[in-house]
Amino acid sequence: MANKRTKHAVFSSRNTDVLLYVPLLNGRIRLHCSSPDALRTLLSDPFLFTKPSASLSLDLMGSNLVASTGEQWRRHRKITAPAFDNQTYKDVWEVTTRLYNEMLATDSWKSGNQHFFSAFNQFTTRVALLVISACGFNMRLRWDESPTRDHLSNSVDDTIVTVSTTLLGKLLFPSWVFNIPTKGLRRIKTAFNDFQTFLDAEVSNKKRELKNDRQFDGSLSDANKSVFARLVTASEQEGAKGLDQHELIGNLFIFLFAGHETTAHTLVVTLALLALYPDEQDRVYNHIKNVLGDSEPRYDDYGNLAPVLHCFYEALRLYPAAYVMMREATADSVLTAEGLLPSSDTLAIPKGTELALDVICASRHERSYPNPHAFVPTRWETSSETATAAIDSFIGFSVGPRVCLGKKFATTEAVCFLTNLLKDWKVDVKLLNGESPAEWQERMLKPTLGVTLKTGDVPLIMTRRSSIKQ
Numbered sequence: 001m002a003n004k005r006t007k008h009a010v011f012s013s014r015n016t017d018v019l020l021y022v023p024l025l026n027g028r029i030r031l032h033c034s035s036p037d038a039l040r041t042l043l044s045d046p047f048l049f050t051k052p053s054a055s056l057s058l059d060l061m062g063s064n065l066v067a068s069t070g071e072q073w074r075r076h077r078k079i080t081a082p083a084f085d086n087q088t089y090k091d092v093w094e095v096t097t098r099l100y101n102e103m104l105a106t107d108s109w110k111s112g113n114q115h116f117f118s119a120f121n122q123f124t125t126r127v128a129l130l131v132i133s134a135c136g137f138n139m140r141l142r143w144d145e146s147p148t149r150d151h152l153s154n155s156v157d158d159t160i161v162t163v164s165t166t167l168l169g170k171l172l173f174p175s176w177v178f179n180i181p182t183k184g185l186r187r188i189k190t191a192f193n194d195f196q197t198f199l200d201a202e203v204s205n206k207k208r209e210l211k212n213d214r215q216f217d218g219s220l221s222d223a224n225k226s227v228f229a230r231l232v233t234a235s236e237q238e239g240a241k242g243l244d245q246h247e248l249i250g251n252l253f254i255f256l257f258a259g260h261e262t263t264a265h266t267l268v269v270t271l272a273l274l275a276l277y278p279d280e281q282d283r284v285y286n287h288i289k290n291v292l293g294d295s296e297p298r299y300d301d302y303g304n305l306a307p308v309l310h311c312f313y314e315a316l317r318l319y320p321a322a323y324v325m326m327r328e329a330t331a332d333s334v335l336t337a338e339g340l341l342p343s344s345d346t347l348a349i350p351k352g353t354e355l356a357l358d359v360i361c362a363s364r365h366e367r368s369y370p371n372p373h374a375f376v377p378t379r380w381e382t383s384s385e386t387a388t389a390a391i392d393s394f395i396g397f398s399v400g401p402r403v404c405l406g407k408k409f410a411t412t413e414a415v416c417f418l419t420n421l422l423k424d425w426k427v428d429v430k431l432l433n434g435e436s437p438a439e440w441q442e443r444m445l446k447p448t449l450g451v452t453l454k455t456g457d458v459p460l461i462m463t464r465r466s467s468i469k470q
């Protein structure tokens with residue numbers, strides 16, 4: 001995290017949490033803010049500090065919850081939010097457990113007591129993709145299944161992964177660029193065209209399927225209660241105000257995208273940090289054993305597995321997938337937060353100011369997080385002396401009315417997957433000769449900043465717990 005630490009140092013060396021500058025390209029004032037308190041204030045009023053149009057280009061597949069503002073956003077949120085409830089989280093838990101067991105039954109896991117995986121992120125990406133496909137869209141794939149469709153050049157999962165990994169290029173460049181006949185650009189164009197056709201066909205099929213599935217009382221059978229099925233139902237109940245085909249596709253795309261990369265990245269980073277901090281791994285393992293004994297984890301255990309959740313939160317704090325949030329002031333206002341400027345706790349914000357909310361620096365802010373660069377999961381315990389960072393006000397999932405709609409979806413999946421894995425396997429990293437854990441972290445967990453923050457391939461060693469002599 002050297003570059004990020006340097007950036008943090010810019011703020012601390014100037015004794016300020018805000019930097020004002022005017023980008024050469026558009027000449028508008030931009031405020032770069034790293035104060036956790038100020039970020040919470042800015043995020044709590046999405047109408048005064050709205051998403052700027054430049055950050056809304058994620059509507060490339062259709063208008064959706066992430067890429068809308070004002071009344072349009074309110075309408076999307078009203079229809080989509082009810083589908084994220086206990087019934088969905090229970091399904092997330094059950095699907096994650098099934099996938100974990102199917103993963104263990106594959107050749108790379110089933111025999112032998114120790115495995116070296118050069119890119120463990122491939123497992124977390126697969127889990128996250130299959131969980132959102134199943135619980136989001138009732139596409140209940142097995143771990144080793146790679147479905148195809150007549151209109152797709154590659155398998156469904158390959159197409160989704162290509163679209164996710166090339167999304168930034170698609171957002172940055174104008175569409176004519178993708179007509180330039182190079183192999184790379186053609187691949188992106190084909191993947192996006194395929195994906196659009198796939199989503200269109202999927203939405204039409206699902207709507208037909210739901211019509212046939214309706215029971216006497218208009219309700220859906222248990223097999224058809226995915227987030228998407230409930231979204232279509234809620235939308236139909238809204239009549240003319242419901243979401244049209246294009247908007248359903250837009251939301252389908254955004255759930256697939258927002259719902260898998262962020263979770264997959266945070267999961268693999270959590271495991272790497274637990275390997276680098278073996279005392280923390282022992283602590284969380286002992287807690288899991290105390291809660292579960294010899295039983296398998298169930299959704300009802302979620303509340304008793306807080307230390308597992310705290311590890312996930314701490315990894316997200318150090319490597320926040322949504323590393324910057326852009327906003328724009330719709331009216332003149334005054335921002336107040338402790339230590340905002342060297343000489344003042346307040347700052348006037350003129351209408352039209354662009355705000356870059358720096359989640360990386362805010363999440364490593366010394367005032368809110370003592371010993372900010374260390375992995376300290378216990379800081380999230382409500383009883384902890386350093387519990388200044390209450391989970392509800394943590395900005396890794398944002399806060400306020402536009403808080404991440406998939407927050408509990410992601411944490412349910414994470415707690416389930418981590419609990420299953422940590423109860424069965426000890427996680428380690430392979431240090432180079434003379435390398436310290438901090439140097440490994442610096443070398444292997446280098447963040448790259450695209451649409452979301454990610455790291456490269458993360459190599460991990462898994463040792464079967466039952467083979468370790470106590």
Ligand code: HEM
Nearest residue numbers: 066258259262263321322325396397398402404405406410
């Ligand atoms: C570790 C995993 C995740 C992280 C760190 C994360 C983070 C965030 C953040 C910071 C925002 C606010 C962005 C902004 O306002 O500029 C957001 C919004 C959103 N997230 Fe997540 N997210 C995660 C997982 C998920 C999942 C699993 C889903 C869906 C299943 C999801 C769906 C959404 C949606 C729909 C919004 C837009 C909410 C709105 O604007 O009303 N996210 N997420």
